[in-house]
Amino acid sequence: xxxxxxxxxxxxxxxxxxxxxxxxxxxxxxxxxxxxxxxxxxxxxxxxxxxxxxxxxxxxxxxxxxxxxxxxxxxxxxxxxxxxxxxxxxxxxxxxxxxxxxxxxxxxxxxxxxxxxxxxxxxxxxxxxxxxxxxxxxxxxxxxxxxxxxxxxxxxxxxxxxxxxxxxxxxxxxxxxxxxxxxxxxxx
Numbered sequence: 001x002x003x004x005x006x007x008x009x010x011x012x013x014x015x016x017x018x019x020x021x022x023x024x025x026x027x028x029x030x031x032x033x034x035x036x037x038x039x040x041x042x043x044x045x046x047x048x049x050x051x052x053x054x055x056x057x058x059x060x061x062x063x064x065x066x067x068x069x070x071x072x073x074x075x076x077x078x079x080x081x082x083x084x085x086x087x088x089x090x091x092x093x094x095x096x097x098x099x100x101x102x103x104x105x106x107x108x109x110x111x112x113x114x115x116x117x118x119x120x121x122x123x124x125x126x127x128x129x130x131x132x133x134x135x136x137x138x139x140x141x142x143x144x145x146x147x148x149x150x151x152x153x154x155x156x157x158x159x160x161x162x163x164x165x166x167x168x169x170x171x172x173x174x175x176x177x178x179x180x181x182x183x184x185x186x187x188x
Contacts (some may be wrong), residue, residue: 018065018073018076021061021064021073022073022076022077022080025057025061025077025080025081026080026084028057029054029057029080029081029084030084032050032053032054032057032084032088033050033084033087033088033091035049035050035053036049036050036088036091036092037091043093043095043096044093044095044096046091046093047092047093047095047096047098047099048096048098050088050091050092051092051096051098051099051101051102052098054081054084054085054102055102058077058081058106061077062074062077067113071113071116071117071118072117072121072125074113075110075113075114075117075129078106078109078110078113079110079129079132081106082103082106082107082110082132082133082136082148083132083136085102085103085106085136086136086139086140089139089140089143089145090143094144100145100147103140103145103147103148104147107147107148107150107151108150110151111150111151111154114154120159121159126158126159129155130155130156133148133151133152133155134152134155134156136148136152137149137151137152
């Protein structure tokens with residue numbers, strides 16, 4: 001009986017429940033962007049408020065899933081947040097130190113989650129993630145924001161554990177800086 005209840009809870013959190021929660025997250029983040037766009041307060045104040053609300057919203061949604069059981073919904077939360085941030089970025093002033101910090105922390109959290117996944121993403125999931133990150137990174141670079149660079153570099157590989165620099169670091173081998181530079185130049 002307890003196993004059936006646990007399975008039912010897992011299914012309600014995943015599948016349709018997860019999709020509904022992600023839709024609510026997207027709507028809430030769109031509302032934050034709208035408030036930012038229409039704000040009449042000074043730009044730094046509006047940017048600070050947006051960043052605080054974004055972080056609060058992400059905490060609320062991230063707490064809804066047990067990442068030790070299924071980390072994929074949290075990855076979806078991060079990707080929805082990145083997409084939303086990219087849309088809001090033109091309305092955020094760089095004079096607010098939180099603007100860059102929030103995206104850097106979001107990207108770092110995303111990398112950490114990817115590295116901790118118990119199984120690799122399917123090819124389709126990885127390709128969708130790659131596309132999202134590359135498009136977001138390119139749009140942010142148009143505005144001079146490079147906070148997604150590390151995540152974008154990681155997403156260029158065929159999987160998170162396929163990055164040669166990361167593999168070299170984890171195997172505790174010395175890095176060949178000339179080889180790394182050549183590999184980076186080939187990708188550009």
